[in-house]
Amino acid sequence: MLKRFISYYKPHIWLFILDMVCAVLISATDLIYPMITRKLINNIIPSKNISLIFQIGILLLILYILRMLFEYIVGYYGHVLGVRMEYDMRKEMFTHIQSLPISYFDNTKTGQIMSRIVNDLNEISELAHHGPEDIFISTLMIVGSFFLLLNINIKLTIIVFTIIPFMVYFTVVYNSKMRKNFRRIRESLADVNSRLEDSLSGIRVVKSFTNEEYEIDKFDENNNEFKCLRTKSVKYIGILHGGINFFSNISTLLALIAGGYFVAKGEISVGDLVAYLIYIGQFLQPVKRIAQFVEQYQRGMAGFKRFYEIMNIKPDIFDKENAVEIENVSGKVEFKNVSFSYNDKTTVLKNINLTVMEGECIAVVGPSGAGKTTLCSLIPRFYDVDSGNIYVDGIDIKDIRIKSLRQNIGVVQQDVFLFAGTIRDNILYGRLDATEEEVIRAAKAANAHEFIMELEDGYDTYIGERGVKLSGGQKQRISIARMFLKNPPILILDEATSSLDNQSELIIQKSIEELSKGRTTFIIAHRLATIKNAKRIIVLTENGIEEEGTHRELMNKKGIYYELYKTQFE
Ligand code: ADP
Ligand code: MG
Numbered sequence: 182m183l184k185r186f187i188s189y190y191k192p193h194i195w196l197f198i199l200d201m202v203c204a205v206l207i208s209a210t211d212l213i214y215p216m217i218t219r220k221l222i223n224n225i226i227p228s229k230n231i232s233l234i235f236q237i238g239i240l241l242l243i244l245y246i247l248r249m250l251f252e253y254i255v256g257y258y259g260h261v262l263g264v265r266m267e268y269d270m271r272k273e274m275f276t277h278i279q280s281l282p283i284s285y286f287d288n289t290k291t292g293q294i295m296s297r298i299v300n301d302l303n304e305i306s307e308l309a310h311h312g313p314e315d316i317f318i319s320t321l322m323i324v325g326s327f328f329l330l331l332n333i334n335i336k337l338t339i340i341v342f343t344i345i346p347f348m349v350y351f352t353v354v355y356n357s358k359m360r361k362n363f364r365r366i367r368e369s370l371a372d373v374n375s376r377l378e379d380s381l382s383g384i385r386v387v388k389s390f391t392n393e394e395y396e397i398d399k400f401d402e403n404n405n406e407f408k409c410l411r412t413k414s415v416k417y418i419g420i421l422h423g424g425i426n427f428f429s430n431i432s433t434l435l436a437l438i439a440g441g442y443f444v445a446k447g448e449i450s451v452g453d454l455v456a457y458l459i460y461i462g463q464f465l466q467p468v469k470r471i472a473q474f475v476e477q478y479q480r481g482m483a484g485f486k487r488f489y490e491i492m493n494i495k496p497d498i499f500d501k502e503n504a505v506e507i508e509n510v511s512g513k514v515e516f517k518n519v520s521f522s523y524n525d526k527t528t529v530l531k532n533i534n535l536t537v538m539e540g541e542c543i544a545v546v547g548p549s550g551a552g553k554t555t556l557c558s559l560i561p562r563f564y565d566v567d568s569g570n571i572y573v574d575g576i577d578i579k580d581i582r583i584k585s586l587r588q589n590i591g592v593v594q595q596d597v598f599l600f601a602g603t604i605r606d607n608i609l610y611g612r613l614d615a616t617e618e619e620v621i622r623a624a625k626a627a628n629a630h631e632f633i634m635e636l637e638d639g640y641d642t643y644i645g646e647r648g649v650k651l652s653g654g655q656k657q658r659i660s661i662a663r664m665f666l667k668n669p670p671i672l673i674l675d676e677a678t679s680s681l682d683n684q685s686e687l688i689i690q691k692s693i694e695e696l697s698k699g700r701t702t703f704i705i706a707h708r709l710a711t712i713k714n715a716k717r718i719i720v721l722t723e724n725g726i727e728e729e730g731t732h733r734e735l736m737n738k739k740g741i742y743y744e745l746y747k748t749q750f751e
Contacts, residue, residue, distance in 0.1 A: 189309070193262050263305075301488055322464070323468060326464035369406050504580055507574065507581050543717050546721070597656040604640050605641065623665035628692045654681050661677075718730065
């Protein structure tokens with residue numbers, strides 16, 4: 182996983198190098214100046230060479246100006262590096278999520294996915310920037326100051342460093358507690374998000390049942406858990422920071438007292454002690470930084486791990502290597518011995534055999550839950566069959582490139598999904614490069630032009646999230662206009678008019694008839710009156726296709742269709 186993380190530095194390698202070089206230069210200035218101080222106190226001040234003292238002052242000033250410059254570069258470009266890496270990951274993740282099959286979304290809450298794209302990746306940019314800097318530079322500083330400390334006085338160094346093992350042990354213990362905690366925090370935040378998503382997208386239902394209190398309580402459950410985990414985490418952070426500062430103060434104290442003792446006994450000079458105390462500070466600072474970095478690392482890595490998990494989900498519906506494009510599709514669809522189940526437990530479709538000729542219109546009826554929607558979602562490969570084959574124009578759909586296949590199939594559903602945006606945007610969704618003229622022609626064909634023109638801003642009317650500002654019939658007409666633009670040779674109408682009132686249904690029925698002309702059409706109908714005139718009706722039950730024929734033939738048969746029809750009209 183770390184290897185994968187590191188690979189994201191690759192495109193920004195020069196930024197990374199710049200950042201690192203400047204960070205090394207900062208440490209170098211930090212290591213040089215106590216040496217100069219030591220010389221100043223030990224030799225130059227006692228020699229009373231005033232001009233040399235001032236020269237050294239100017240030298241140090243230059244050193245600090247340079248340091249400021251390096252610090253600016255590290256602070257600015259280092260963060261740019263982090264932000265760019267975060268951008269790359271977010272983009273990659275969104276792209277990957279778009280490629281995942283519908284079954285993934287059936288089983289995952291939207292809020293959970295959103296949390297991964299937004300929150301989890303937030304932590305990563307900080308880690309990406311500070312990570313290498315903290316590790317390399319701190320190590321460099323620790324090693325550098327350590328040798329300089331030894332160089333000044335070995336005995337003092339041994340005394341001062343007796344405290345270090347305790348400090349390390351303490352840090353390790355608390356860091357491992359924090360690591361577990363951060364992972365749970367991320368999960369908990371995702372829960373808060375998905376609760377929020379769910380409740381907001383169902384806000385109309387919430388209000389109509391006046392279940393606001395209930396929603397608030399449920400939200401509070403998640404929010405409270407999040408709070409508790411966060412509380413625990415800040416407690417660990419508090420203990421860790423306090424503890425580390427305590428240990429580092431103790432080692433400074435040891436250096437001061439033992440060093441003072443050695444100075445009093447004349448074993449070391451005052452300049453040595455001053456330089457020693459500065460180096461001790463410089464030694465402890467990166468130690469503290471590493472300890473704090475571990476916290477950042479764990480937060481970032483908890484986020485990256487969740488990123489990594491999603492990136493590792495392989496879509497199970499993908500193009501074969503030598504998949505073909507289909508063009509000028511005439512639209513013949515065949516099912517051969519098709520069986521399918523969503524999970525291994527229950528088979529939804531058993532041994533389906535069905536041939537629909539090009540341009541033919543077929544009505545699919547049957548009790549609710551029989552698998553009508555499922556049958557039709559197999560054609561665009563929203564799901565893959567368990568066994569058997571489906572052919573379009575005689576080619577197995579598994580041999581066709583998915584994009585090419587789906588471009589040739591149009592699905593109109595009962596609940597229309599419109600995107601936040603204008604009416605024009607939503608019609609254009611059918612074919613993004615269509616001209617204004619084509620949009621209007623499509624809207625006219627769908628009987629939508631008239632009502633659109635009556636709206637205040639016409640085609641520029643903003644229809645709000647999910648088209649909340651339109652009636653069901655209007656939404657459906659826009660979705661049909663969209664389909665006219667897409668112009669697919671194969672059309673699936675899945676209870677497209679089921680939720681509409683009679684009058685809207687009548688209008689839409691007409692546009693649907695217009696739309697299905699010359700296309701292979703599957704009409705899934707709940708209200709049998711709407712398909713009475715179909716030339717061919719198939720009756721799907723949980724046992725497969727049980728009956729087939731025209732309305733009259735099926736009525737005469739007095740079988741399932743007859744029963745269904747009777748219950749609807751009595
Ligand atoms: P119909 O459209 O005929 O009413 P469906 O094709 O929607 O029936 O559903 C057929 C069966 O498959 C039902 O038992 C339903 O519960 C189940 N089902 C539908 N969609 C899914 C899904 N995404 N995951 C699991 N089971 C599903
Ligand atoms: Mg259905």
